[in-house]
Amino acid sequence: MNAGRIAHGFSRNGRSAYALFFVPCLQVDEVKKGEKMNKLAIIWLFCLGLLMGQVGQATAVAPQPPAAQPQKSIAQNTPPPASQAAVGTTVYLPLIMVNGASPTPTSGQSYDLARFLSGDxxxxxxxxxxxxxxSQTRFQLQITPTRIYHTKGENVGEWEELWATDTYIYRGTDTSPGDINGDGRPDYYSxxxxxxxxxxxxxxxxxxxxLFERNPTVTFYSKDNCxxxxSGPQRSWLRFDAYYPSYTFASGITLNNVIQLSWLLTPDGNPIEQYFYAEGYGLVQWEGSSSGQSYINEIHAPGQRPDNPREAIACLKQNGFSPRGLPKPFVWVK
Structure with missing residues (x-):
């Protein structure tokens, strides 16, 4: 997952960051795809995250059902067709609904997330x-031997950086949160x-x-000088909500092999954002608790448009960033 998303769990792909002593609390939501977040919402979400605590290690845990309490879905815009059923979805309270329809409760199945996040x-x-x-933004997956880039925009090509090992999907830098500190200049975070x-x-x-618990340290930089x-820790949870053999979006486009993930500030809370990833495409839909739904609405034929120019930040290369846990180049092979 936005100028409010910190690191998917932390897109831009949703996270809150602990600001430095001289900076007011900020919320960076990993998926607000190039859009500024409402400043009040940013501050509220970040302060809420601080109250919830910043202690914890990344670990996968099975969700525990909280006390029953009816909650409003954040995705009720377009009811899916009757055939649009999730496979291996766990339903629990508070009830999280998909486009207004509760997924069919079945036993969970395991999937390789690289299948939906990467490509050749x-x-x-x-x-x-x-x-x-x-607004409308052009997206494109761009894959190198060691990196996965989810690029956004045919003019600048801001990106979210991911990579994979045999055991985890990692995130590194996101250049698309927008102007986080309000100084009129674009920023990025790592x-x-x-x-x-x-x-x-x-x-x-x-x-x-x-559920997967995370507690990365998030650092925000100005693109002008890096x-x-x-900077500060951000504890949050990512949840694997559902897998769909096919999914029809509000635009009428149907894609095969789609997964739905949710980003949470507490393990039993309502999602701050939901993300949909499709095999061969990457991120194709997201929706926030304080914003509307963004979704795929057009697919370009090969050669019909030029590739997105991936944004280059001159000073970023001087920081010596390198991915951890990469014993070999990663490529998803069907």
Missing amino acids: IGNGILYEIHQFNG LRENNQYGSRWAPRIWRVGE VPFA
Whole structure:
């Protein structure tokens, strides 16, 4: 997952960050795809995250059912067709609904998340995302031997950086949060864990219904000079909600092999954001608790449009960032 998303769990792909002494509390939501978050919402979410505590190690745990209390779904815009059923979805309270329809409760199945987040080396399919504010952004997966880039925008090509090992999906840097500290200049953030660059975002092989706890250190920088202006831990949870053999989006486009994930500030809370990833595409839909739904609405044929130009931040290369846990190049092979 936005100028409010810290690291998927932390897109931009949702996280809150502990600001430095001179910076007011900020919330970076990993998926607000190039959009500024409402400042009040940012501050509220971050302060709430601080109250919830910042202690914990990344670990996958089975969800525990909280006390029953009816909650409003954050995804009730477009009811899916009757055939749009989730496979291996665990339903629990508070009830999280998918586009207004409760998934069918079945035993969880395990999936390789690299199947939905990555692809073959090279540049993938170009597609458009209709954003909740009415704008449109061109997305494209760009894969190198050691990195997965989810790029956004045909002019600048901001990106979210991921990589995979045999056991985890990692996130590193996100250049798409926008102007976080309000100085009129664009920013980016990077994640670290145990003083090493990169943070575990999810298990690579993951079972539907499970939670994954994360506590990366998030550091925000100005793109102008790569000088940090805020840094701190952000504890949150990512949940594997459902797998769909096929899924039809509000645009009428149907894609095969789609997963749904949720980002949470507490293990039994309502999602702050929900993400949909499709095999061969990457991120194709997201929806926030304080914003509307953004979804795929156009697919470009090969060669119809130029590839997204991946954004280059000159000073970023001087920081010496390198991924952890990469014994060999990673490529998803069907």
